[in-house]
Amino acid sequence: MVNSCRDCTNCLKGEEQYCLKGNTLTYGAQDKDGTLTQGGYSTHVVVTEDFVVRIPEGLGLDEAAPLLCAGVTTYSPLRHWGAGPGKKVAVIGLGGLGHLGVKLAHAMGAEVTVLSQSLKKMDDGLRLGADHYYATSDPDTFEKLAGTFDVILNTVSGNLDRGAYMNLLALDGAFVTLGASSEPEISFPTFAVAANRRVFTYSLIAGLRETQELLDFCAEQGIGAEIEVIPAEKINEAYERVLASDVRYRFVIDISTLA
């Protein structure tokens, strides 16, 4: 996000991601002057100073880069829904978003569970800070964990059995899907939400205030994204590997290799 109206009630609350007049995204969005935004893969990019954040000392630029998208996308709902000591957080999917969800929820003091299709990345999940790791391909998982979590972060963009996952929420638990689903219409069993006064909601990136807060938190806690740095000429190859889920957990392009 590189701009917003900075004038509506949501912007004035520092939640520019929900700008009522529509914010301006970094990639291929219509800018205020009518041109298309060209993204950040460049040596320079001009944005208004209100949309610039400070990368704190001690945080590498490379490991900080994914924090500005996957980081804030997981940080914001964890804060909003009260992740911390005594709270149980589940993260569905251990990918680019999920691995940061695990690191951040753990750093906030929550008890963290990864819900992944298989146990393939279990060692990684535990190393990143998860306390528990379950395979969702095992139906016992859903029976064993019923009514357990205070927050579930759903990082999986595709369709999934929402009722089965929501049934894992404790009283007042929130099922938070990150980013809007690719499905225009959403559905689930009524009772999966009505029981335990559960909450069904979404979360979209974060505002500028919270983005800076996340960066400061990460520097303080020694948290960065798990990355693989590539030179610009490897972009096509990296793209294929992203499609094949063959990255742990984010590619970062070294822009100095553009020269």
Added chain:
Amino acid sequence: MVNSCRDCTNCLKGEEQYCLKGNTLTYGAQDKDGTLTQGGYSTHVVVTEDFVVRIPEGLGLDEAAPLLCAGVTTYSPLRHWGAGPGKKVAVIGLGGLGHLGVKLAHAMGAEVTVLSQSLKKMDDGLRLGADHYYATSDPDTFEKLAGTFDVILNTVSGNLDRGAYMNLLALDGAFVTLGASSEPEISFPTFAVAANRRVFTYSLIAGLRETQELLDFCAEQGIGAEIEVIPAEKINEAYERVLASDVRYRFVIDISTLA
């Protein structure tokens, strides 16, 4: 509700309505001894003392009776979702539940709007404490009120255009359906929830602590249900009138007429 396990984590939090082992409802529910509960239309009813509340001085037994169901059902979500000064609450439907939602939200200091099919009951709505009253049969209503409310209490049990109503919520607004819907599966447009970080949720009656709190609040505020008291022999007639929505706003049976 006349009993619950009083032992699970939800019961121990005073939220017996979400008892994990299943609470015992007053009417036709299976009691702990295997018999069916027989309801409250009787001169005496035996329940455990933990499920008895005190009707405060100054609150008539007749006007208090509907508070124990419609009252708590609206009070609990209003408290839970922070209705109060500076907050905008909408109530969908001005019936048995809705009229108490309006009275209570007004007494809590919120700015209250009724969303009703027509303007037929507008005078009543304003008298009960609503600040605004809109007809949902008028499409302008949905345009004019977009992004307005912090809480919407949906008291209408049937199907309705959830996306259109949710679009009326401001940032972090909650769309709360009272009681579980009669539809086993629920659906709505993804973006109606994702925008403004909205919350979709339900609320089922209330626990005992909150039920007593409501009664005390009503006595203090001079709030009772709007009722029509009938003798027991008029039950069948009253039932027909309920089906025809011809009651403002709850029938109360005078049990002394049973004799």
